[in-house]
Every structure is written in C-alpha cells, then in structure tokens.
Amino acid sequence: MSQDGKPSSAGAVAGVDALSQDLLAHALAGVHDPRDRKSCRLASRAFARAEAASRRSARPLRCEALPRVLRAFPSLTSLDLSACAGLDDASLAAALSSAGGTELGVRRVSLARASGVGWRGLEAMVAACPRLEAVDLSHCVAAGDREMAALAAAAGLRELVMDKCLGVTDVGLAKVAVGCPGLDRLSVKWCREISDIGIELLAKKCPNLRSVDISYLKVSNESLRSLSTLEKLEEIALVGCMFIDDGGLRMLCAGNSLQSIDVSRCHHVTSQGLASLIDSQRFIQKINAGDSLHEIESCFLSKLSTIGETLTVLRLDGLEIFASNLQAIGDSCKNLAEIGLSKCNGVTDDGIASLVVHCGYLRTIDVTCCHLLTNDALAVIAENCRMVECLRLESCPFINEKGLERIATHCSHLKEIDLTDCRINDEALQHLASCSELEILKLGLCSSISDKGLVYIGSNCAKLVELDLYRCSAITDEGLAAVAQGCKKIRMLNLCYCTQITDAGLKHLSTLEELTNLEMRCLVRITGIGITSIAIGCTSLIELDLKRCYSVDDAGLWALSRYSQNLRQLTISYCQVTGLGLCHLLGSLRSLQDLKMVHLSWVSIEGFEMSLRAACGRLKKLKLLGGLRSVLSPELLQTLQACGCRVRWVDKPLVYKG
C-alpha cells in the first residue's frame, strides 16, 4: 500500500491539486494504513487539506498536541486519549476550550488509563462535546463518584466503559443511570463498590441497555433479577461473580433477547442453571462457561441442541470433558465457529475427532494444555475444518512436524498459531511457512528451532505481525536477518533470553519500521550500539523491554531519548545506565508513561530524583526499588501521586542471571 502511494504522488502534485476536496477525501477513504495516509499527506497539500477536512478519528500521543488536533480536524468524531502522555484536567479543559467557540462534534472519547484526568476535566469535556455518545474510562483507578457525576451531564451517552474505576460506588452509578437514560452499553467490571442496589436502579433508569458487564462485582442473584427486566438485553458478562448461582440464571430466563452470556469463574453456577437458561433463551450465540461449571452434565448437553442453530462460540476452559461430551456438543452445535477447551482434562484425539467431524465452520480452536492430543487430532482438524484461522496448541507435547504438515497443507487461511512449549523443530516451520496468511506465530520455549526455521518463515510469511521467540536460545543474528528481510509488517517481537543475539542482529531488526513492541530481556551481548540502531530504525517503537541487558549503557538511552519519541513503556532494570543518561531519557521522552527501573546500581539518589522530576507530569506507572522510598524526597512522591502516577515498590535482591 505504502509503495502505491509514494511514487505516484511525487509526480502528480499539480494534478492532485486540481481535484476537488470531496474526490480526494473519497480516495483517501480507501487508504487504511496510517503510514500510507501520511505519505499522501506529505506528498500534496491538497491531500493534507482533504485529510484534515475528512478525518474522523485521532489518537494524540502527547497532550501538547491536543489543541492543534482539535483545531486541525473539525470533523473529528472519535478521540482516543488513552495514550496521551501528560494529560490532566487543566490541559484537557484548555485544549477543548481553545478549539474555538464552535461546538465539537466528537462522539467517542477514550480516556482509558488517563489517570491524570479527574472530574474537572470530564466536566469540561462533557460541556465542550454536546454530542458525546461513548466514553471509555477504564483503568482510571482513581475515578470515583464525582467523575461519574461529571459524566452524567452527557445526557446522550450510549456507551460507557468504567472497568476498574475503583472509587465508583452505587451513588456514582446512580448518577450515570439517571443522567444518561439512553445508555445501551455499560461495563462496570471490577467496580467492587457497586452493589445490588445500584444495579437495580440502573435497570430501572436505563431500559435500553443491550450490553452489561458486571464482572467481578460483589452482587447477588438480586442483580440478575433486576437486569432481567431489561427487554433489550443481548449481552451479559458475569465473570467471577461469586454470589451468583443457578437461581440467578433462572431469573435471567425472562425474555428471549439474550445473545451472549459469560459466566466464567462463577463458581456457584452449574450445568443445571445454564441448561435452564438455554431452555428459555433460544437465540444465544456465545456461551463462556470457563472455570465455572463443576462438571458437564447431560442436562446441559441435551439442551444445547435447542440453540444449536445459533450458537457460534462455546468456551469450556478448565473443565473435565470426555470424548462423549465433545461428541454431544458436535452433534448439536453444527455452526460453532469457536471452541475453547483450554486446560480441559480428558480431551483426547477421539474427542476432538467426534467434535470437528460435525463442526465444519470452526475458525478458532483453543486446546491449550490438552496434553493428550497428538498428530491425529491435528490431522482430523485439518481434514474437517478447512476454514480454521486460529489454532492454540500451547503445551501439547505430542504434536510435531507431521501434524503441522497436515494443517499447513489443508488450512490455508491460518492466521494465528500458538506453538509455545511444543517440541517442534525447523521442519515444522518449513511446513508452516506455506501458510502465507500467517499473522501471529508463537514459538516460545521451542528450543530446538534454529535460524534455518526462521529463514523458512521469513521467505513466505510476509504478513506476520507478531512473532514470539521467547527462550529460543538457538536463534542467532542470521535468523533475525531472515525474519527482518521477509516480514516487514512485524509489530510485536519477543526475543527474551535468545542470548546469542548481538548488536548485529539488532541492526537487522532496525529495518522493521512498524515494530511497536520489542522485548529483549537478558540479551547480555547487546550494547548501546544495538539499541541505537533500533532507536533510529524502529521509530514506531512503543514498548521496549531491556531488563537484564547488562551491557546496555547510557549510549543506548541517549539514542532512545533522541529518536524513540513514541516510546510509552520502557524497562531498563539491571541496565548499566547512569543518572545522567536517565535524566536525559526522562527529560526527552514526552510519551513515556510506564517505566520500570529496578536495580540501577549506577544511578545515584540525586540521579533518580532529578530524572523523576523531569518526567513526573507524564509518568503513570513506575517500578522502583523499595529502598528508594525513604530516600526520595516526599515532595517528589507527592507530585507523582498527584499526577496520577502509581509507584510499585519492589524488594528484590540483586542477582545477576545470564
């Protein structure tokens, strides 16, 4: 795509300028990759104007850019501030007000993990965006009732996610329920203060709710009784609700709109409760009963046939499942697209065979930790499920290249395969390489694969996005060269404990422009030079893990602070860096939000103090050695806390591994 955009734009600038903005916007709409769009923008002012006028969504990475974003893109409807470093009430309010007197058309705002934003910011946001429809406040752990009260002023709100807003109580929920009666999607996962009383009011005030997530709440069956009055309820998640049992599920039987139910980790829910639910709700599409039902009873399996036509997703993780059970599932649910059997005891080749024989439409098969499976299971999957896209085979020790060969030859749509801890070799990779659609490949702990296998992958899997080579210790720089040569789309790469890798390997990796996440724990041979080449080459880098890279020194940090302006998450524990390097790093990286720096024995207390002061407005998570708690100045710690930064103090002895 990017190759298409660049050469044509260079020559045709004049022609592009002549075209109308609508046409250009229309043309841009077909360009999905943000990098390609950028190429277009840079090539022609007309494109830039068209883009600015038509752009619908933005994801600012620094709060300083926010006012310009709002001014430049007047038709913005979706604003993602979850990665916006340094965002706080004042800057949010100022940015929104500086957008001019005109009302913003923004409808969706994501403030996930925006821990610096409180009720003042939310109030300003709600006032500035009268058309607000969806807000995501998940993981704003400090958010409480006051923040909810501010949000409740957005009367048109339809979607609200407030997972892990730990301060929210029934009062906050009631504020939202009363203020936003049109709510149709709500998640209050992990809001542990919310009780039955709040849920009851919610059900009374928001009759249009379609999706509710009350996972991990301390609510009882009474909440389900209240929620059962919602006529449009389609989706409900009850993960880890310890006080809900079959009686509650029976209350949910009223109505028949339910399409998806998640009762995983509800220890008091049994097969009978689920059976009675299925009996009355006849259009269920998704059931997740992982780690809940104590055993699969025949009452549940026999009822499955009543929803056999509609059921597409069935997850039964962690249960005892025998071949006969799987056969019953296969007999009744012909349209299954996803089956989850991870950590299920008793899953055998025969069981898988009797399941997949009927379920030809399976796309996702999760058999993680089904230790008994062999190549026969893979063969029967390959034979019956030609559409399969995702195979999770982690810790299936009896499968090998023969089984994977069958898969690779028959399942050409395979996009994701997890072979972590499977004893596979280079030959298996040779077969897998024929799956040209492959995007995610996990090979962690497969210590027998070598550069040869990676060469196969690099030769054919150009669409690879994620590659996990955790503890593949036989990998060397040549293997990386092959991957970097062939798989330009890689975004996530895990090289932890591949100890043979040196700076030369990183030099190869530096050609991966799209790389965002790079984990390189314990690569003891890499130095600042390697980091420098990564920093210069991989400009998209967002997360970097350099824990226990003992040879990495200040030079690496200098390069990172110079070039990795998008870096958000960094681990430099045990690195050989000094206070000066740290200071420069934290002073320069304006997107950095999450920093782990344990056992930096070369950094003085002043070094820590200075560098943290330089970044304290932006940091959200910090991991430091417990001993520093008493020596760092209280003002600094107070400032960090006030800016919404959470510090995790660890006490670990300094042990050198490698």
Added chain:
Amino acid sequence: MDRSQNHIHGQSAANFCYQFGSDNPLLGMGIQQQFAPFTSPFGASSSTNIPHMDWNPATMLDNLTFIEDKIRQVKDVIRTMVDNGGQLPCRQGDLTQQQQVVNADLTCLIVQLISTAGSLLPSLKNSSFLSQPPAGHMDTVNHVGSSSSFIPNATTISEENKEDMCSPEDYEELFKGFTDGAMEGGIEIDNVFVEEQDAKDGDEGGDASMDGENLPPGSYELLQLEKDEILAPHTHFCSICGKGFKRDANLRMHMRGHGDEYKSPAALAKPPRDASVEHELVKRYSCPFVGCKRNKLHKNFQPLKTILCVKNHYKRSHCEKSYTCSRCHTKKFSVMADLKTHEKHCGRDKWLCSCGTSFSRKDKLFAHVALFQGHTPALPADETKNSSDQISRVGSHQEPAKFPSSMGSSFMWGTSSSDDRGLDVKGLAGCSEDILSTGNFGSFNFSFGPADGFTGEPSGSSFSVLPPEHFQSAQKKGKN
C-alpha cells in the same frame, strides 16, 4: 389523667426529695446511711445492667443475701421496740419520737425488701418494673425520704396528727400507697412511652389497634377537651395563690409553703385511688378539631387513649411547628420531645438526594431516586463542588494556576498548570529553536512536523533529516 400523670409525679418527686433531704441534714444523713447497702446491689444492677436482661444467679444470690440481712435488721428493730416497751414508760414525748424513728426505719427497710424481692423475679412479664430506670427506683426512695424527713418537725405537731401517724393501719396504707405508686408508676411510664412511640410512627393511626383493646363505641366514656385546655401550660393550680403547675406532685410540694397542714404524709402522698374508679367506664378522648380522624364526628373515629396522647396529637396535627432543628435548620416540630429525638439523629442521615431529602439507609434513598424522575443521589460534598464549579470553569480556560486552593489538590494544579501554559502558548515557536540547541535536555520535541506529534504514525522521516553528527555531538556533550 391520674394514670398518665403518675410517673411524672414520681420523677418530680425525685428532684424534690434531694432538696428536701438536704434541708434536714440530721435525719437525711441517717437515712442515706441506711440506704447505702440497699443501693449497692440494686442500684448497681438497675443502672448499669438490667437484671432480667442478663439474668445471672450471682446477682440473685446477692439479692437474697441482702434480703436476709434486711429481715434480720427488721427483726432487730422490732426486738428493740419490744424490749423498750417492756422496760419502762419513759416520757411521752421521748417514746413517740423513738417510735417514729423506728417506724421510719421499718418503712424504709420494708420498701427495700419489697423492691429487692421484686427484682428476683426474672420471669416477670412486665420487664419495665425491673428494668425501670432510676427514676422509678428513686420514686420509692423518695417517698420514704419525704415521709421520714419531716419527723423532726413531728415533735411539735398536734395530738391528732401524732395519733394519725402512729396508727399501724395508717402506715400500712401509706406504705401500700408508696409501693403501689412506685409499681404502677413504673408500668405507666412504659405505657406512656409506648404510646408516644406509636403516635410518632404512625400518626396515631395504629393506636387503637396497637393497644390490643379495640373498644367498641359506647363501652367507654368519651371526653373532649377544648383547645385552650389542651394547650394550657398548667393543669394544676394552687387554691391559695393561684400558681399553676404541670404536675400534681409539684403542686403538692408547692403547698408545703402554705402551712404545716400540707406537710403531713397524707397531704403529700399521692391521692389514693377511689374504689369506685375500678368500676367506672374506661375513659377515651376525642380531638376537638372537627374533621380530624380523632374527632368523634369522624366516620372512622379512633379515640385517643390518654390526655398525653391528646396533647401530643393536637400539637402535632393541628398546631404550628415552632421548634426548628438547630443543626439542619429544615426540620420543624411542634412537640419539643420530637425535636429532641430528631436532634439526636440529625446529621446521621448520610444518604442525600439531589432534592434535599435525606435518608438513613441507602436502599431507601435509591428507592426514592427510582420513584422520581430526575432525582439523583447527591455526593457527600456536593455543595463545595458546586461553589467551586464556576471558578474552575473560568479558571481552566485562562488561568489554571488560580484554581481554588481549598480543594486539596491545589498542589497538582499549581505544578501542572504552569507547565502547560508554557507549552501550550509557545510550544510551537519554542521547539524549533530547541532542536538546534542540542545540549538542551528535553529539547527533542514533539512538534517537529505539523502532524507528527499527535498521531500514531511514526515520525521517522522527519527525524532522519537530522545529520548523524548531530547525535554524536549531543552524546559527547552528555558525557562531559
């Protein structure tokens, strides 16, 4: 009337008696000494823990021993009387005085005996007698106190009076009166209390049915007091000076000042109940307010049981609420007792609705919110928020540093705002210069290309413009 006033009489008597006792130090002291052993077992158990509530054999045993002691004491007293009587006829005055003293002792001892014996019965239905607060207990004590404390004056009283006092029947009767009064007073206290509660809870509605004796019309005597009568502050008036009193007992105490004849035990004692009262019809009351359910003309008339009920009902339902709570300044009451009850709980209703109504329980608040459109639960400190609301709106636009410092988070505001202002206003202009001055920490800035800073797109192309020596120079500078 008598019944309802009875406990009031007891309580007021308690107050009076203290004064009275101190006026007569001689015998007052003596009596107090005698009381000392009495109060210890009973007083302790009644004031701190109610005997029948946590009934234990140890207390019972104590009480029994106490009774034993007392009986022995009574025996001793009588024995001395017998001895004295047989010995020699002393002077008339001496003898009477001694008799009086002995009789007073006797009375006192017997009262103690009875009350202690009463406390031994844990299964007594009417627990209020046993658990009766010190007021009731003081009641008996005070009667004794008052009866014995005028003994010094008795030397001067006339012959008839002497005879009056000496006759054993009189003592019996007097004593009976005391104990009856004490007991009934105790029971009455409870009844009145219960009735008041009922009246408060259900607007006297459930009164008739609650008391269990749903009298058919005509089976009781119906009285209707007039408004003035109900609202009159005093119901008992001194026949000599005209001074008014709320309670008969207070009047009797007052009467002592008008002459010695009012100081006799008989005059001071509670007027004995007529034998005929028992056979009389039960009294019930009607509210004078026409249209009221408690008015006899009402279709579903429900009579009021006592005068106190009449008074409270009339004040609550048909009078202005003149007592305002000093804490919340919103709740008003027409009966002082109601105000005091409210003030005990005022401020504890932490569940507030946006409409101003407060609730003591969360579920009640939420039921209220569910019922009314637009009502929401109020945040605990909503007022402070609203007051600063305006300031923060204005402030956030221009002068973030001037956020109200009282909000507690001013620290954060101060630091972040100054930073932001700087960046926001001259961020663009400043950074292009910064890029040229390489040694400057934090200079490598976001706003390199116009769109780079805020999108997820890598800014590689713009950064690769930098010459490599640029980086090296910075590195050297850092090492220096």
